[in-house]
Amino acid sequence: MTAVSDTPSTASTVDGVWEALRTVRDPELDTDVVSLDFVASCSVSDDGVAHVRLRLPTYFCAPNFAFLMVADAWDAVSQVPGLSDVDVELLDHFASEAINSGVAARAGFVTSMAGSDVGEAVDELHDLRRSFTERAMLAGTDLVVRPLVRAGTTPEELVTMTLRDAPPSDDLPRLRARRRELGIPAGDDAPLVVDAVGRAVGIDDLPLHLRKARSYQVGVDANTSICRGQLAARYGL
Known part of the structure; x- marks a missing residue:
């Protein structure tokens, strides 16, 4: 070189x-x-x-x-x-x-x-990329919405909230970015909780949607920890 x-x-x-x-x-x-x-x-x-x-x-x-x-x-x-x-x-x-x-x-x-x-x-890789971007969006939804739930926000309130209503955090810009990659509205007036094609999630579907979002974020955290450990062991980092 x-x-x-x-x-x-x-x-x-x-x-x-x-x-x-x-x-x-x-x-x-x-x-x-x-x-x-x-x-x-x-x-x-x-x-x-x-x-x-x-x-x-x-x-x-x-x-x-x-x-x-x-x-x-x-x-x-x-x-x-x-x-x-x-x-x-x-x-x-x-x-x-x-x-x-x-x-x-x-x-x-x-x-x-x-x-x-x-x-x-x-x-084809574009389908694979979209699939994982959808999962990343769901995981990002968990990171943004979970603090609201902990603070006492009700399901009825969540389904009416927009991205403008989400509290500022490092996770919110990333959620917006993943939504843009999927062609899903990510402006302030867009619904906070949406499905993989951008439809607002209704009150009946919200519990399952949030459980799925949480499971994806837990999976990301676990896999990241495993990968970091494997890389450190492999290269003596």
Whole structure:
């Protein structure tokens, strides 16, 4: 790898690459790859090439998730001004070669995996991405609504509330962002509690909806803890 320049412009570009990587999420954990410590290294060479190396908690992490993260990292870093090229690779994974070559060639997951035995039955990734974004939205609903319930907000009040009525928190902007990704209204006047297609949840369906939202958030927390532990054990972090 070409040596990294210490010039201020290069340092600024490296910072831009790191910020770009913070927009790349693990689709299951709904957390960015930088916070998860999935970025093994990040540098920019003298000739303006961004070199990013990603790592995952286990050798057998699902290849469809891995492909999404590598492809999203390539797309995000490619938008950083001042780069001449982007080089993103996944390390230490059983499908690394196929994923890396497929992303570099801008091939889809199915094309990249052609002829390989990855044990997956996923034909297209956009459906998978939407499914996990829907789960992330539900988990975000739990984080925003649960404090209201604890404060004594009644079900009758919840079903009439809008996003404007939700108390400020770090979770509210993320909930709005996931709704926008799904094409669901996320403005102040939009209903606070909606289903996966944006319909307001009624009083009869609210208890089951909130239980499902809570179960997704519990699952995200548990899986995040497991992944962090596995990654730390694998790489001695």
